[in-house]
Amino acid sequence: MTALALPATTPLTQVHPQLRLVQDDFIRKWGEMGQIWGINRTMAEIHALLYISGTPLCMDDVMERLHISRGNSSMSLRSLCEWGIIRRSHRRGERREYFESLSDVWEMFSIIAAERKRREMDPVLETIKNCIKQLDKETIGKLAGDEAVKRTRERLDGMEEFMSVTNKVFQQFVGNAKSGLNKVVKVLLKAL
Amino acid sequence: MTALALPATTPLTQVHPQLRLVQDDFIRKWGEMGQIWGINRTMAEIHALLYISGTPLCMDDVMERLHISRGNSSMSLRSLCEWGIIRRSHRRGERREYFESLSDVWEMFSIIAAERKRREMDPVLETIKNCIKQLDKETIGKLAGDEAVKRTRERLDGMEEFMSVTNKVFQQFVGNAKSGLNKVVKVLLKAL
DNA sequence: CTATACTTTCAGAAGTTACTGAAAGAAAGA
DNA sequence: TCTTTCTTTCAGTAACTTCTGAAAGTATAG
Numbered sequence: 001m002t003a004l005a006l007p008a009t010t011p012l013t014q015v016h017p018q019l020r021l022v023q024d025d026f027i028r029k030w031g032e033m034g035q036i037w038g039i040n041r042t043m044a045e046i047h048a049l050l051y052i053s054g055t056p057l058c059m060d061d062v063m064e065r066l067h068i069s070r071g072n073s074s075m076s077l078r079s080l081c082e083w084g085i086i087r088r089s090h091r092r093g094e095r096r097e098y099f100e101s102l103s104d105v106w107e108m109f110s111i112i113a114a115e116r117k118r119r120e121m122d123p124v125l126e127t128i129k130n131c132i133k134q135l136d137k138e139t140i141g142k143l144a145g146d147e148a149v150k151r152t153r154e155r156l157d158g159m160e161e162f163m164s165v166t167n168k169v170f171q172q173f174v175g176n177a178k179s180g181l182n183k184v185v186k187v188l189l190k191a192l
Numbered sequence: 193m194t195a196l197a198l199p200a201t202t203p204l205t206q207v208h209p210q211l212r213l214v215q216d217d218f219i220r221k222w223g224e225m226g227q228i229w230g231i232n233r234t235m236a237e238i239h240a241l242l243y244i245s246g247t248p249l250c251m252d253d254v255m256e257r258l259h260i261s262r263g264n265s266s267m268s269l270r271s272l273c274e275w276g277i278i279r280r281s282h283r284r285g286e287r288r289e290y291f292e293s294l295s296d297v298w299e300m301f302s303i304i305a306a307e308r309k310r311r312e313m314d315p316v317l318e319t320i321k322n323c324i325k326q327l328d329k330e331t332i333g334k335l336a337g338d339e340a341v342k343r344t345r346e347r348l349d350g351m352e353e354f355m356s357v358t359n360k361v362f363q364q365f366v367g368n369a370k371s372g373l374n375k376v377v378k379v380l381l382k383a384l
Numbered sequence: 385c386t387a388t389a390c391t392t393t394c395a396g397a398a399g400t401t402a403c404t405g406a407a408a409g410a411a412a413g414a
Numbered sequence: 415t416c417t418t419t420c421t422t423t424c425a426g427t428a429a430c431t432t433c434t435g436a437a438a439g440t441a442t443a444g
Contacts, residue, residue, distance in 0.1 A: 054340075116228070
């Protein structure tokens, strides 16, 4: 029969109550904001907890601290790993897995922005380009001179220009970590 | 007994089938993208329809074209008006109301960005500043030198820097229409 | 092989958001 | 005034998302 069972949670979780209050505040707000980035509340809270703790935590730490189920923790942690904004981390001689957040906020933002651009903006731009192509085909035919077609064409052009530029700006942010982004931002702010 | 009833929909809705197909494509995709801007699918589709049509449409036009209920149309149109990205427009001698989209995409983006910044980013930045203040109070007291407090403080600082800069960049985009934004963007792209 | 320690999966429950359609409201004209 | 035309509201419902917890799965140690 076995020796002393390990405590389910890391000692690191047991922070001073005052510190905990401050952290909870941050976690709550960050969770609300998660939706901006297209991440659900729980996932955002888990991420906030790992980020603010600044040290690896295990699944039981997360469950206990945020009062969420094992299943939810497991899914959300996996999904955050897939996003690439947290990482698994292992301790020698220990069986269980730990998770920690990237520490560079700029890098995290880059990763999220890149993914959202790819999934959400690129397809729209493609659709718009396609619409323009389609419309041009019609214009050569019997719809030439049609007022409504003209108006639609103008609107599509306006939208395409907008999306293209936005896409390029995003592109610049993506793949640069802190130093690069800071440069970009400084240039931008100085120019205004 | 009344004279000839007006047709429920504007003649303008009756676009050529080919044009309609192209417009539908755009509307569908724009609806999907709405979620990026924090606008729900139907609202985004209504907006897309008004934008792509380039001409004022009435509620029945919208209902018929998108197959949505009167209630939903009414709520969504109101909400789009509140956002400021579509406007009511009236025709002399006609009772019913028409709606049209802003035509300048850059202006629409500005409006949306301003609102989201105000509602979603500003409160987070405030919370973070508050957390830092709280933490500093504790640090003076009995938690001075606590490792966990130090780590948390570092993380909060990193996040604050990020949010502040992001906020400033947003600020620049807000309140500028096409010309202003284009200048900003050109400067940015050239600098890279 | 069996026991233990831990993780993942997934069906269903709970919670949330979006939509409908009928009824009430408002404005204009007769 | 009453009728007509159009808009808004809102209770109920449908569709979707998130969460739970128990069961199955996996890896390691004895």
